[in-house]
Amino acid sequence: xxxxxxxxxxxxxxxxxxxxxxxxxxxxxxxxxxxxxxxxxxxxxxxxxxxxxxxxxxxxxxxxxxxxxxxxxxxxxxxxxxxxxxxxxxxxxxxxxxxxxxxxxxxxxxxxxxxxxxxxxxxxxxxxxxxxxxxxxxxxxxxxxxxxxxxxxxxxxxxxxxxxxxxxxxxxxxxxxxxxxxxxxxxxxxxxxxxxxxxxxxxxxxxxxxxxxxxxxxxxxxxxxxxxxxxxxxxxxxxxxxxxxxxxxxxxxxxxxxxxxxxxxxxxxxxxxxxxxxxxxxxxxxxxxxxxxxxxxxxxxxxxxxxxxxxxxxxxxxxxxxxxxxxxxxxxxxxxxxxxxxxxxxxxxxxxxxxxxxxxxxxxxxxxxxxxxxxxxxxxxxxxxxxxxxxxxxxxxxxxxxxxxxxxxxxxxxxxxxxxxxxxxxxxxxxxxxxxxxxxxxxxxxxxxxxxxxxxxxxxxxxxxxxxxxxxxxxxxxxxxxxxxxxxxxxxxxxxxxxxxxxxxxxxxxxxxxxxxxxxxxxxxxxxxxxxxxxxxxxxxxxxxxxxxxxxxxx
Amino acid sequence: xxxxxxxxxxxxxxxxxxxxxxxxxxxxxxxxxxxxxxxxxxxxxxxxxxxxxxxxxxxxxxxxxxxxxxxxxxxxxxxxxxxxxxxxxxxxxxxxxxxxxxxxxxxxxxxxxxxxxxxxxxxxxxxxxxxxxxxxxxxxxxxxxxxxxxxxxxxxxxxxxxxxxxxxxxxxxxxxxxxxxxxxxxxxxxxxxxxxxxxxxxxxxxxxxxxxx
Numbered sequence: 159x160x161x162x163x164x165x166x167x168x169x170x171x172x173x174x175x176x177x178x179x180x181x182x183x184x185x186x187x188x189x190x191x192x193x194x195x196x197x198x199x200x201x202x203x204x205x206x207x208x209x210x211x212x213x214x215x216x217x218x219x220x221x222x223x224x225x226x227x228x229x230x231x232x233x234x235x236x237x238x239x240x241x242x243x244x245x246x247x248x249x250x251x252x253x254x255x256x257x258x259x260x261x262x263x264x265x266x267x268x269x270x271x272x273x274x275x276x277x278x279x280x281x282x283x284x285x286x287x288x289x290x291x292x293x294x295x296x297x298x299x300x301x302x303x304x305x306x307x308x309x310x311x312x313x314x315x316x317x318x319x320x321x322x323x324x325x326x327x328x329x330x331x332x333x334x335x336x337x338x339x340x341x342x343x344x345x346x347x348x349x350x351x352x353x354x355x356x357x358x359x360x361x362x363x364x365x366x367x368x369x370x371x372x373x374x375x376x377x378x379x380x381x382x383x384x385x386x387x388x389x390x391x392x393x394x395x396x397x398x399x400x401x402x403x404x405x406x407x408x409x410x411x412x413x414x415x416x417x418x419x420x421x422x423x424x425x426x427x428x429x430x431x432x433x434x435x436x437x438x439x440x441x442x443x444x445x446x447x448x449x450x451x452x453x454x455x456x457x458x459x460x461x462x463x464x465x466x467x468x469x470x471x472x473x474x475x476x477x478x479x480x481x482x483x484x485x486x487x488x489x490x491x492x493x494x495x496x497x498x499x500x501x502x503x504x505x506x507x508x509x510x511x512x513x514x515x516x517x518x519x520x521x522x523x524x525x526x527x528x529x530x531x532x533x534x535x536x537x538x539x540x541x542x543x544x545x546x547x548x549x550x551x552x553x554x555x556x557x558x559x560x561x562x563x564x565x566x567x568x569x570x571x572x573x574x575x576x577x578x579x580x581x582x583x584x585x586x587x588x589x590x591x592x593x594x595x596x597x598x599x600x601x602x603x604x605x606x607x608x609x610x611x612x613x614x615x616x617x618x619x620x621x622x623x624x625x626x627x628x629x630x631x632x633x634x635x636x637x638x639x640x641x642x643x644x645x646x647x648x649x650x651x652x653x654x655x656x657x658x659x660x661x662x663x664x665x666x667x668x669x670x671x672x673x674x675x676x677x678x679x680x681x682x683x684x685x686x687x688x689x690x691x692x693x694x695x696x697x698x699x700x701x702x703x704x705x706x707x708x709x710x711x712x713x
Numbered sequence: 714x715x716x717x718x719x720x721x722x723x724x725x726x727x728x729x730x731x732x733x734x735x736x737x738x739x740x741x742x743x744x745x746x747x748x749x750x751x752x753x754x755x756x757x758x759x760x761x762x763x764x765x766x767x768x769x770x771x772x773x774x775x776x777x778x779x780x781x782x783x784x785x786x787x788x789x790x791x792x793x794x795x796x797x798x799x800x801x802x803x804x805x806x807x808x809x810x811x812x813x814x815x816x817x818x819x820x821x822x823x824x825x826x827x828x829x830x831x832x833x834x835x836x837x838x839x840x841x842x843x844x845x846x847x848x849x850x851x852x853x854x855x856x857x858x859x860x861x862x863x864x865x866x867x868x869x870x871x872x873x874x875x876x877x878x879x880x881x882x883x884x885x886x887x888x889x890x891x892x893x894x895x896x897x898x899x900x901x902x903x904x905x906x907x908x909x910x911x912x913x914x915x916x917x918x919x920x921x922x923x924x925x926x
Binding site: 471474475477478479480481510512513514516572574575576580609610613614617618622668669672673676 | 728729745746747748749750752753754755756758771776778780781783784787
C-alpha cells in the first residue's frame with residue numbers, strides 16, 4: 159500500500175463530475191446486480207437462447223427486414239429463388255430471422271441441387287458463381303462453407319493452388335460484399351494465407367503454454383500492410399465527424415487492423431463518443447477523472463478493512479501474472495495493474511475483485527501500450543520506464559475505463575457465489591447436449607462435469623485457453639457485439655469445445671479427458687483459427703439461440 | 714495402468730500458499746517459482762505404491778480466493794484425503810486454518826483424512842509461523858502435520874503418500890465404505906481384499922474399474 163501512495167502524483171482536485179456520476183451509476187448498478195442475477199437465473203433458465211431481436215453487427219438484421227424481403231421477393235421472383243439467395247438491390251440489410259422456423263424456411267431451398275444456380279457449395283464451382291453477375295448474393299452459410307472449403311484445400315495445396323483459390327476468394331469477397339461478416343471473413347482467410355508463411359516461422363518459437371501471452375508474435379505481426387482495403391474502410395469511418403457506430407461494429411466484427419485497434423476499441427466500448435469533435439474533450443476529462451480516482455482511493459486513511467484486504471489480495475496476485483514475460487515483472491507495470499484492479503473493485507462492491515479479472519486487463523493494456531510504441535518494438539522485453547509518465551498514465555486510464563465498460567455485461571460472473579458463471583456453465587451443458595449428444599454422453603460417461611473445465615472459460619473469457627494475440631482478435635468481435643458479448647461467449651465456448659471433439663472422443667477415461675481439457679493445445683493458434691471459431695459460434699447461435707424445440711427434446 | 718485403489722484428494726488453503734506448486738512438484742517433479750493464479754479447480758494425477766499395491770491419486774487443486782469458495786466446496790464431497798496448506802512465511806494464512814477446517818469438516822465425509830501442511834519451509838529466514846505452532850494445531854484438531862517445500866521438494870512425496878497410507882489403513886480397518894464412491898475411493902481390478910470387514914468387497918472389484926489409464 160504505502161509504496162504506491164508515494165507514487166501517486168500530487169493532485170489536489172477532488173473527482174470531477176464525470177467521475178462522480180459514474181461512480182454513482184456503478185454503485186447503484188452493483189447493488190442491484192446481485193438481486194438481478196438471481197431473478198435472471200430464475201426467469202431466464204429456460205429462455206437464454208432467445209434472440210433479443212436487436213440488430214447485431216456482422217449479422218443479418220432483424221425480422222422486419224426478413225419479412226420485407228420475403229414479401230418483395232415473392233412479388234418479384236414468384237418465390238422461385240427463395241430467400242437464401244436474393245437480388246442485390248434489396249438485400250443490403252441481409253435476411254435475419256427471429257425464429258428457427260423462419261430460419262429453416264429461409265434456407266430450406268439453399269441446398270437443393272440443380273434448381274439454384276447461385277448456391278455453390280464446392281470451392282471449384284465457386285469461381286463459376288462469379289460469372290453470374292455482380293448483383294449475385296450468396297447466403298452467408300454458403301459463403302462460409304466455401305470459405306471453410308478453401309481453408310481445407312489450402313492447407314493441403316501448393317503455391318499454384320493458392321493463386322487459384324485466391325482468385326476465387328476475390329470473387330467471393332466482391333460478391334459477398336453486402337453480406338455482413340462473409341466478405342470480411344473471406345478477407346481474413348486471404349490475409350491468413352498471406353501470413354501463413356510468417357506464422358510458420360513464429361510457430362517454432364512458441365511456448366507450450368496456451369494462455370501464456372506471446373507478445374513477440376503480436377509485435378511482428380505484419381498483417382496491417384496486407385489489409386489495405388479494410389484499413390481504408392476503417393479510416394473512412396474513424397475520420398467522419400459523426401461516427402457510424404453500427405458500421406464500425408459491423409466492420410470490426412471480423413477483426414480490427416492493428417493500427418486502428420486502440421482507437422476502435424475506445425469507440426466500440428463507448429468510452430469515446432461518436433462525435434469526433436467531442437472526443438478530445440471527453441478523453442481529457444476521463445483521463446483526468448481517473449487520476450482523481452487514483453488520488454482518492456489510494457489515500458490510506460480513507461480505506462476500511464475490506465478495502466485493505468482487497469488491496470492486499472491484488473498486491474499478491476499481480477506479480478503472479480504471466481511469469482515468463484519480463485514486461486509484466488516490472489514494478490511500474492505491476493503498479494498500473496494494481497491500481498486499475500483496485501479502483502475497479504472498490505467501485506463495484508457487489509462483486510469486488512475476483513481472481514481472473516486481472517487477466518482481463520491485459521488485452522487492453524497491451525493494445526494501448528502498442529499504440530504508444532513503434533510497430534517493431536519488442537513488447538515482451540520493453541522497459542516501461544522509457545515511456546514518459548504522461549503516456550503511462552494514459553495507458554492506465556484508458557485500460558481502466560475500457561475494462562469497466564467491457565465488464566458491465568458480465569458483472570454477474572463475479573458476484574457472490576459466481577451465479578452468472580454457474581448459470582452459463584449449465585447453459586453450455588444444455589447446448590452441447592442439443593448440438594452433439596455423443597460428445598455430451600462421452601463426457602458424462604467418464605464423469606467429467608462441465609463445471610470442472612468450463613468454469614475457467616467463463617471466469618477468464620478463454621484468456622487462459624488462448625494465446626494473447628488470439629484473445630485480442632477475439633475481443634475485436636466481443637466489443638463489436640452490440641448486445642454485449644455475454645451470450646455470444648457461450649456459443650464461442652460451445653464451438654471451442656466442439657472443436658476438440660475428435661481428440662476428446664479418443665480419450666477413454668476421466669483422467670485423460672480432464673488433462674486434455676485443461677491444457678488444450680492452442681499454442682499454435684493464430685487469427686485464422688479464431689476466425690473459424692467465431693464463424694462456427696455465429697452459426698451455432700444462429701441455429702440454436704432461437705430453437706426452443708431443441709431444448710424441449712432433451713427433457 | 715491398472716490400480717488396486719483410486720483415492721481422490723483435494724488441496725485447500727489460502728491463496729498463494731503454494732497449493733499448485735505442491736501438486737506440480739508431486740505430479741511433474743518440477744518447481745515453478747511463480748505460478749499463475751488457479752481459477753476454479755485444476756486436476757492432477759499420479760500413481761504411487763503402498764504395501765505393494767498400486768494406488769492412483771486423483772487430485773483437485775482448488776483456487777484459494779474466498780470468491781471461489783462456493784465452487785470449490787463442491788469438491789470436498791467425494792474426496793478421501795485433503796491437504797490443508799498454509800504458508801509458514803505468512804501468519805494470516807495460518808490464522809485462517811480454523812475457517813478452512815470448519816469448511817472442510819462441514820462439507821466432506823466424516824472419514825476424510827486431513828493432512829496439515831506448512832509450506833515454503835525453505836524460506837526459514839522469513840518464517841512467521843513456528844513449526845511447533847503447526848504441530849500444536851494439528852494435535853488439537855486431530856490432523857497429521859508436516860512442513861514441506863515445493864521448491865526443494867522436501868517432504869512433498871511424503872505428504873501425499875502419508876495421507877494415502879492413512880486412508881489405506883482406514884480401509885483395512887473397515888472404516889471407509891469403499892463401495893460408496895462419494896467417499897473418494899474406488900477399487901480397481903488389482904484389489905483382492907480378503908478382509909471380511911469390507912462390505913461386499915469381493916464383487917466390487919471389476920465393476921468400478923475405469924480401465925487402464
